[in-house]
Amino acid sequence: MGMIIARIRGKEYRFLTAPGVFSWRRVDKGTHLLAETAPFDRVESVMDLGCGYGVLGIVAAREMGEGRVVMTDINPRAVWLARKNVELNGVEDVVEVRRGDLYEPVEGESFDLIVSNPPVREGLEIVSKIIEEAPGHLEDDGELWLVVRRKMGAERVLKLMEETFGSAEVAARGAGYWVLRAPG
Numbered sequence: 457m458g459m460i461i462a463r464i465r466g467k468e469y470r471f472l473t474a475p476g477v478f479s480w481r482r483v484d485k486g487t488h489l490l491a492e493t494a495p496f497d498r499v500e501s502v503m504d505l506g507c508g509y510g511v512l513g514i515v516a517a518r519e520m521g522e523g524r525v526v527m528t529d530i531n532p533r534a535v536w537l538a539r540k541n542v543e544l545n546g547v548e549d550v551v552e553v554r555r556g557d558l559y560e561p562v563e564g565e566s567f568d569l570i571v572s573n574p575p576v577r578e579g580l581e582i583v584s585k586i587i588e589e590a591p592g593h594l595e596d597d598g599e600l601w602l603v604v605r606r607k608m609g610a611e612r613v614l615k616l617m618e619e620t621f622g623s624a625e626v627a628a629r630g631a632g633y634w635v636l637r638a639p640g
Contacts, residue, residue: 499568510538
């Protein structure tokens, strides 16, 4: 087990982490860029898909002030850590953490914003599924925001988002990552 202290959007966060979850030693640069960039302050509901130990969803909850955040992950250890981190960062009134595969835990629900640092290393098939199934879980004016390492297929992911949504753009670049945005 470890503890990460991170400064995101001018606020300090504490995250309990452990081996067996993505980027457990430090907040991943891509996740940090997405957390700094996503329009959390302009929405009422957020889904953090593949939340890991909870960085994106917890930042969303603090930036939103009130609203609803649902964080999901298939990894039981990640879900346990995310729940602990929700308490540690004082956002339990806003955030719910659920275990399950991709959109399975939010069947029939929709959000203003879906954010994810998708598991690109697991293959493009999973990333494609995240993109293709997103419109069914977005409000009419909702958006999908993903972060992908430029050298690990960001251009291909951008194309997939364009094919699914009709348009997509690079919302931010930094540290070798692209933050990609698609309007719903």
